[in-house]
Amino acid sequence: MKNYAFGVDIGGTTVKLGLFDRDGNVLEKWEIPTVKENRGAGILPDVAASILAVMEGKRIEKNEVEGVGVGVPGPIDEDGVVHRAVNLGWGVFSIPKVLSGYLDMPVRAANDANAAAYGEMWQGGGKGCSNLVAVTLGTGVGGGIIVNGEILTGSTGAGGEIGHIHMEDGETEACGCGNKGCLEQYVSATGVVRLAARRLARDAAPSLLRGQELTAKAVFDGVKAGDPLAVEVARQFGEYLGKGLAMVAAVVNPDVFVIGGGVSKAGEILFDYIRPGYEKYAFHGCRDARFALATLGNDAGIFGAAGLILNQGERADADDQ
Amino acid sequence: MKNYAFGVDIGGTTVKLGLFDRDGNVLEKWEIPTVKENRGAGILPDVAASILAVMEGKRIEKNEVEGVGVGVPGPIDEDGVVHRAVNLGWGVFSIPKVLSGYLDMPVRAANDANAAAYGEMWQGGGKGCSNLVAVTLGTGVGGGIIVNGEILTGSTGAGGEIGHIHMEDGETEACGCGNKGCLEQYVSATGVVRLAARRLARDAAPSLLRGQELTAKAVFDGVKAGDPLAVEVARQFGEYLGKGLAMVAAVVNPDVFVIGGGVSKAGEILFDYIRPGYEKYAFHGCRDARFALATLGNDAGIFGAAGLILNQGERADADDQ
Numbered sequence: 001m002k003n004y005a006f007g008v009d010i011g012g013t014t015v016k017l018g019l020f021d022r023d024g025n026v027l028e029k030w031e032i033p034t035v036k037e038n039r040g041a042g043i044l045p046d047v048a049a050s051i052l053a054v055m056e057g058k059r060i061e062k063n064e065v066e067g068v069g070v071g072v073p074g075p076i077d078e079d080g081v082v083h084r085a086v087n088l089g090w091g092v093f094s095i096p097k098v099l100s101g102y103l104d105m106p107v108r109a110a111n112d113a114n115a116a117a118y119g120e121m122w123q124g125g126g127k128g129c130s131n132l133v134a135v136t137l138g139t140g141v142g143g144g145i146i147v148n149g150e151i152l153t154g155s156t157g158a159g160g161e162i163g164h165i166h167m168e169d170g171e172t173e174a175c176g177c178g179n180k181g182c183l184e185q186y187v188s189a190t191g192v193v194r195l196a197a198r199r200l201a202r203d204a205a206p207s208l209l210r211g212q213e214l215t216a217k218a219v220f221d222g223v224k225a226g227d228p229l230a231v232e233v234a235r236q237f238g239e240y241l242g243k244g245l246a247m248v249a250a251v252v253n254p255d256v257f258v259i260g261g262g263v264s265k266a267g268e269i270l271f272d273y274i275r276p277g278y279e280k281y282a283f284h285g286c287r288d289a290r291f292a293l294a295t296l297g298n299d300a301g302i303f304g305a306a307g308l309i310l311n312q313g314e315r316a317d318a319d320d321q
Numbered sequence: 322m323k324n325y326a327f328g329v330d331i332g333g334t335t336v337k338l339g340l341f342d343r344d345g346n347v348l349e350k351w352e353i354p355t356v357k358e359n360r361g362a363g364i365l366p367d368v369a370a371s372i373l374a375v376m377e378g379k380r381i382e383k384n385e386v387e388g389v390g391v392g393v394p395g396p397i398d399e400d401g402v403v404h405r406a407v408n409l410g411w412g413v414f415s416i417p418k419v420l421s422g423y424l425d426m427p428v429r430a431a432n433d434a435n436a437a438a439y440g441e442m443w444q445g446g447g448k449g450c451s452n453l454v455a456v457t458l459g460t461g462v463g464g465g466i467i468v469n470g471e472i473l474t475g476s477t478g479a480g481g482e483i484g485h486i487h488m489e490d491g492e493t494e495a496c497g498c499g500n501k502g503c504l505e506q507y508v509s510a511t512g513v514v515r516l517a518a519r520r521l522a523r524d525a526a527p528s529l530l531r532g533q534e535l536t537a538k539a540v541f542d543g544v545k546a547g548d549p550l551a552v553e554v555a556r557q558f559g560e561y562l563g564k565g566l567a568m569v570a571a572v573v574n575p576d577v578f579v580i581g582g583g584v585s586k587a588g589e590i591l592f593d594y595i596r597p598g599y600e601k602y603a604f605h606g607c608r609d610a611r612f613a614l615a616t617l618g619n620d621a622g623i624f625g626a627a628g629l630i631l632n633q634g635e636r637a638d639a640d641d642q
Contacts, residue, residue, distance in 0.1 A: 075606065078469070129476075131475060131476040145572065145573075147468055147473055148399070148471070148474075150469070152468055152573060153469075153574075154452060154573060154574025154575070154607075155450075155452040155574055155575055155576040155610070156574060156606050156607070156609070157574070157606065158570075158571070158574040158604060158606030158607050159572070159573055159574040160572065160574075161571045161572075161574070161604050161606060161607070162571055162572060164571050164604035165568050165571045165572070166564060166567060166568060166602040177604060177605060178605065179602065179604070243487060246487060247486050247487060247568050247572075248572050249479075250479070250482045250483055250485050250486045251466065251480070251481065251482075251483060251486075251568075251569050251572040251573060252466075252473060252475060252480055252572060252573065253473075253474075253475025253476055253477060253478070253479040253480040253481075253482070254475070254476055255476040281487040281500065283479060283482050283485035283498060283500070284498060284499065285396065285477050285478065285479030285482060286475075286477070286479050286482070288477070289476070
């Protein structure tokens with residue numbers, strides 16, 4: 001049982017890194033740029049060099065470090081092999097083999113949304129739960145599912161892609177994935193704006209939302225100010241998201257849904273709109289699932305990546321006894 | 322590593338039992354009645370006595386038996402505690418503790434649909450896969466989900482209840498669960514009959530289905546005979562089931578869907594109707610999932626129960642090395 005672990009969250013612009021102690025405290029956080037030249041060949045060497053420099057600066061020896069967890073924006077299989085991460089230029093290779101080749105320490109890798117879900121389970125809004133669905137309502141809708149304390153990866157790394165559950169037969173616009181009527185088209189930040197724009201165009205009903213830039217924040221600010229049209233949009237949002245999460249619950253039956261991403265900055269008021277839809281459509285055995293806000297924000301990825309390494313250590317220790 | 326295991330599948334009328342060898346061969350199969358008097362208090366003692374009698378008859382010693390797996394028609398948690406099995410009159414208690422109290426052998430318990438899914442993964446239509454969704458199209462729709470070779474139980478034992486995914490907002494009749502518009506209402510044997518009856522009532526179009534008892538079998542026999550109205554019903558069935566399984570795939574991303582139950586006796590022709598709906602609505606990363614027929618029929622439960630015990634043994638052995 002070693003004292004430290006590193007969590008790494010590789011994004012399209014920057015790589016976030018964190019040094020953690022065994023209890024899940026982040027001791028130091030920093031960022032380096034993501035250099036995508038040469039099909040991203042420099043990214044893992046840069047990560048390794050940055051970790052080694054921090055260890056040297058803090059006089060941490062390798063035998064004090066449990067290992068390094070890495071979150072990556074792309075499908076990652078059970079063995080940590082990435083199957084194309086288009087934002088980084090990466091093809092197919094084993095992240096644990098390459099990075100531990102540079103570092104000579106154990107490495108685990110996971111999809112970034114799944115790592116974030118793991119982080120929220122370990123130290124965030126889902127702390128204490130082992131069956132969790134994390135939903136990130138940002139530009140798109142990300143999902144991460146934890147079953148019995150482990151990430152649900154799926155057979156091709158597409159487990160937890162709940163933004164692409166089909167919700168609406170009549171949709172005419174296409175989702176980024178190519179299908180029409182995906183959950184993401186109604187409940188992402190962009191989706192909330194679409195719902196609001198459609199509602200505003202329908203008639204001339206007065207609303208605080210008219211004459212200002214339409215954003216998900218403006219919609220939920222309108223809700224808080226009691227604007228009836230904003231409330232109507234929030235109800236539609238909640239009906240879609242509640243229904244979608246009820247479908248997810250009939251499959252994986254979680255303890256808790258942890259809601260994060262830009263839209264979640266509206267706060268717990270979101271749940272007033274999601275819960276009625278959820279309870280209306282949920283199978284009775286799943287109806288008691290809790291809703292919680294994500295608490296780790298942009299750090300969820302580094303927390304989860306570090307947790308993957310530290311908790312694996314604990315499991316191995318438990319097995320040894 | 323011991324040579325034998327018993328698989329037990331407790332139903333509302335009979336208990337099925339099987340003696341298995343380590344390779345997954347069933348050496349002997351038999352049944353005893355399910356005695357439900359006294360809130361089913363006699364069921365586990367009867368199972369224990371029956372197993373001990375077979376062991377004595379075959380001169381099998383306890384040290385040759387890995388243990389006993391049990392499938393139960395009700396929610397079972399990770400520790401094998403049943404949370405009310407209404408068909409048996411059971412309340413809340415630990416099946417492993419009670420049954421191993423009678424048998425002095427290791428016991429594992431699982432929900433019967435989940436045990437059947439495990440059986441199909443171990444020795445049936447999903448053999449060789451570790452991420453699988455089993456769908457039983459009977460009077461209702463049962464579901465069992467295997468993730469990384471383990472049953473997905475969920476937080477309250479409602480994991481895999483895919484028959485109760487909401488599919489249709491306009492439905493006026495209620496599902497057995499109390500909701501309206503559940504997948505089960507369209508694709509169970511009863512659901513197929515409902516779809517056919519609705520179609521027949523719509524107009525006077527000629528059909529082989531008129532003037533005979535409406536069953537799911539009659540519908541698919543009509544499909545095989547080229548009856549256009551039966552084909553129309555099969556397409557509707559396939560659109561619902563394909564769409565529902567696409568939703569499931571966006572959550573758990575399985576290698577394979579294994580389709581069993583009475584409706585599946587129609588054979589592989591079912592897939593001609595399910596696949597178009599599936600491919601239309603599935604997220605691209607999940608689109609290559611396979612469809613296979615269940616092959617173990619009513620024995621899937623005893624296979625799965627025995628497999629839970631035998632494979633747990635293998636895992637423990639692997640961890641020891």
